[in-house]
Amino acid sequence: MGTIQTIEDLRRLARRRLPRAVFDFIDGGAGLEHTLRRNQTVFEDVRLVPRVLAPGVTRDLTTRLLGADYGAPFGVSPMGLGNLAWPGTDEALVRACAAARIPYGLSMAGSSTVERVAELGGPFSWFQVYLTADQQVMLDCMQRAARAGVDTLVMTVDAAHPSRRLRNYRNGFGQSFLRHPWLMADYALHPNWSLRMLAGGAPVMANLVAETGDAAGGHPALRLMQSMTRAPLDWDALALVRAQWRGKLLVKGVLEPRDAVRIQAAGADGIIVSNHGGRQLESAVTSLEVLPSIRRSVGADYPLLLDSGVRSGGDVAKALVLGADFVLLGRPFLFASAALGPQAGADTVIALLRAELDDTMAQLGCACIGDLNADRLWTA
Numbered sequence: 001m002g003t004i005q006t007i008e009d010l011r012r013l014a015r016r017r018l019p020r021a022v023f024d025f026i027d028g029g030a031g032l033e034h035t036l037r038r039n040q041t042v043f044e045d046v047r048l049v050p051r052v053l054a055p056g057v058t059r060d061l062t063t064r065l066l067g068a069d070y071g072a073p074f075g076v077s078p079m080g081l082g083n084l085a086w087p088g089t090d091e092a093l094v095r096a097c098a099a100a101r102i103p104y105g106l107s108m109a110g111s112s113t114v115e116r117v118a119e120l121g122g123p124f125s126w127f128q129v130y131l132t133a134d135q136q137v138m139l140d141c142m143q144r145a146a147r148a149g150v151d152t153l154v155m156t157v158d159a160a161h162p163s164r165r166l167r168n169y170r171n172g173f174g175q176s177f178l179r180h181p182w183l184m185a186d187y188a189l190h191p192n193w194s195l196r197m198l199a200g201g202a203p204v205m206a207n208l209v210a211e212t213g214d215a216a217g218g219h220p221a222l223r224l225m226q227s228m229t230r231a232p233l234d235w236d237a238l239a240l241v242r243a244q245w246r247g248k249l250l251v252k253g254v255l256e257p258r259d260a261v262r263i264q265a266a267g268a269d270g271i272i273v274s275n276h277g278g279r280q281l282e283s284a285v286t287s288l289e290v291l292p293s294i295r296r297s298v299g300a301d302y303p304l305l306l307d308s309g310v311r312s313g314g315d316v317a318k319a320l321v322l323g324a325d326f327v328l329l330g331r332p333f334l335f336a337s338a339a340l341g342p343q344a345g346a347d348t349v350i351a352l353l354r355a356e357l358d359d360t361m362a363q364l365g366c367a368c369i370g371d372l373n374a375d376r377l378w379t380a
């Protein structure tokens with residue numbers, strides 16, 4: 001792993017290995033991508049303060065969240081069509097997460113079924129739903145997840161409207177998936193990826209294929225997006241999901257303290273502060289910027305997770321110091337799969353994040369995750 005020292009190294013490698021349209025689908029954000037860029041640079045502005053002469057030579061990365069024990073305070077954000085990076089990405093990710101005892105969030109638009117992921121990941125498999133125009137499709141998916149033994153459901157609430165992803169528009173991605181002439185040329189220039197897709201079959205949204213017969217087979221991305229973005233995603237929808245789901249419920253895509261308080265009051269067990277990785281509102285505030293005010297609003301004990309722009313174990317530490325209990329990452333896991341293959345990719349990202357976080361804690365004089373608190377934050 002000599003040449004792979006950072007997640008950016010994996011991203012660069014993925015960029016070479018993937019057809020441009022596929023890399024851009026994963027890497028890209030909404031509009032002019034202001035938020036996409038700021039999601040990462042905002043972490044540079046946080047400065048940490050080490051405490052010296054602290055006892056202890058080892059660090060404990062284990063973390064408790066929603067009554068469960070995890071091997072580290074980070075996991076994988078739900079991502080649709082992850083197998084575009086490499087066939088088998090979803091399954092490799094959930095296996096690696098279960099081995100590391102960290103959560104894997106399967107998207108309802110993911111390329112593997114919730115039954116298969118639950119079988120591989122056991123208590124480390126979470127399932128994420130979008131409200132669909134036909135609510136029964138979402139409710140059926142939730143029932144399947146519950147029957148498969150999933151106990152943590154993520155409801156995403158920040159994708160009520162289609163987003164303007166200009167790279168996808170330019171590349172023709174999603175409009176005539178795999179058929180557009182420019183896409184064909186792009187695939188021909190990346191024969192390894194294309195042969196893998198031919199052998200493994202282009203990814204489908206496996207959960208929705210099962211729900212909608214062949215409806216999701218032809219143009220999966222397009223049909224799902226159309227259905228989701230026509231659905232009435234409002235407080236009644238949250239109440240419906242809360243009433244129907246007996247397990248733990250996390251609401252993902254929240255950036256406003258009053259929304260957070262209302263979601264808390266509606267009975268959600270926790271909130272994922274997220275701007276969808278800069279993929280929805282072009283100039284959305286970053287998760288890290290709003291985190292402290294959301295923490296103040298919901299109180300010290302309410303579970304808060306954060307995603308969007310986390311690219312290192314140091315970033316994980318910064319999010320915790322600013323008030324998060326747990327952190328999720330999206331793209332880094334797909335870049336790694338495209339760069340190194342699914343299993344090596346997943347293992348590499350997890351090992352890298354663990355090593356970076358452990359180093360940050362050692363430098364800060366932190367023995368356990370609980371030590372990563374406001375005490376280590378520098379303020380002018």
Ligand SMILES: Cc1cc2nc3c(=O)[nH]c(=O)nc-3n(C[C@H](O)[C@H](O)[C@H](O)COP(=O)(O)O)c2cc1C
Nearest residue numbers: 077078079080107156276277307308309329330331
């Ligand atoms: C390729 C891709 C697909 C995604 N699909 C979903 C999805 O199906 N459901 C969802 O809630 N979020 C989805 N997201 C957003 C992620 O869950 C997460 O919020 C975001 O990737 C975090 O930002 P990061 O990539 O900078 O870590 C997707 C993100 C990417 C990059």
